[in-house]
Amino acid sequence: MSFIQVRDVWQAYGGRSIIERVTLDVSEGEFVSIVGASGCGKSTFLRLLLADERPVRGTITVDGGDVAVEPGRERGVVFQRYSVFPHLTVRENIVAAEGFNTASGWLFGAAKRTSRERADAILARIGLNHVAEQYPASLSGGMQQRLAIGQALTAKPRVLLLDEPFGALDPGTRVQMHDFLTELRAETKMTVFMVSHDLEEAFKLGDRVLVFDKPRWDPQDPGLYGATITYEFDARDGGMPYQHILDRYPSLKPQAEPAPERLLEPA
Ligand SMILES: Nc1ncnc2c1ncn2[C@@H]1O[C@H](COP(=O)(O)OP(=O)(O)OP(=O)(O)O)[C@@H](O)[C@H]1O
Ligand SMILES: [Mg+2]
Known part of the structure; x- marks a missing residue:
């Protein structure tokens, strides 16, 4: 099959x-x-x-x-009008993407720390670790799109x-x-x-x-x-x-x- x-x-x-x-x-x-x-x-x-x-x-x-x-x-999904959250930093955007996979939708304490570390690993992978603290509006279109793909890949779809x-x-x-x-x-x-x-x-x-x-x-x-x-x-x-x-x-x-x-x- x-x-x-x-x-x-x-x-x-x-x-x-x-x-x-x-x-x-x-x-x-x-x-x-x-x-x-x-x-x-x-x-x-x-x-x-x-x-x-x-x-x-x-x-x-x-x-x-x-x-x-x-x-x-x-399944991860990336739409043309990408789904990055403007009020969250680049790193927070990745952490948030992971949070949506938990039952409550949010992560706390130790889970949040490991999630942050995983987020940084993903940011390094997509070449955005140097802008982890920045907000999406300060990124180029290609960087925002990479962030959107990073979000989609967070759950290792x-x-x-x-x-x-x-x-x-x-x-x-x-x-x-x-x-x-x-x-x-x-x-x-x-x-x-x-x-x-x-x-x-x-x-x-x-x-x-x-x-x-x-x-x-x-x-x-x-x-x-x-x-x-x-x-x-x-x-x-x-x-x-x-x-x-x-x-x-x-x-x-x-x-x-x-x-x-x-x-x-x-x-
Ligand atoms: N939830 C919905 N309710 C009613 N009609 C819908 C809904 N979603 C899509 N449609 C209609 O279904 C048709 C196909 O839409 P769809 O968005 O899948 O096309 P598409 O091939 O992706 O087009 P494009 O290349 O412009 O993105 C369209 O006529 C659209 O108006
Ligand atoms: Mg379409």
């Missing part, structure tokens, strides 16, 4: 189908990139993997168990979920973050899901690239059908040509015009 098993998963909100018939097997340690037009349900799929919400149909198991039985702890994690960063900082993530992967057996609007990034970092899209389309009722995985690419060589995806999905082009309602005519 594969590490992560997604079987015929459907999700709908208020009678509107968002995701349908998603089936996927992921081995432990794989890096899965997810691309697709805006609004097609990529973030929704990550929330299902996080067990933040339940699918209306289908099952998701992690290591053979129901995804909802082991909430959070095994087996699965890291990244939702457009590098979208807000300048190209140079982005490449630094790619290297950082690649190093982390080499050291851990983390399984990673990354949603990205940048195809080059998706292929560079991913072992696999999944394309989400609606294969069925009713012009009378655009909300009738949901999106599913319409393409899957082996990206282990890091740079397969993806021009034909760009041709089909203009919204994925760098600096594309604002996306029209419908990006892809049915095949």
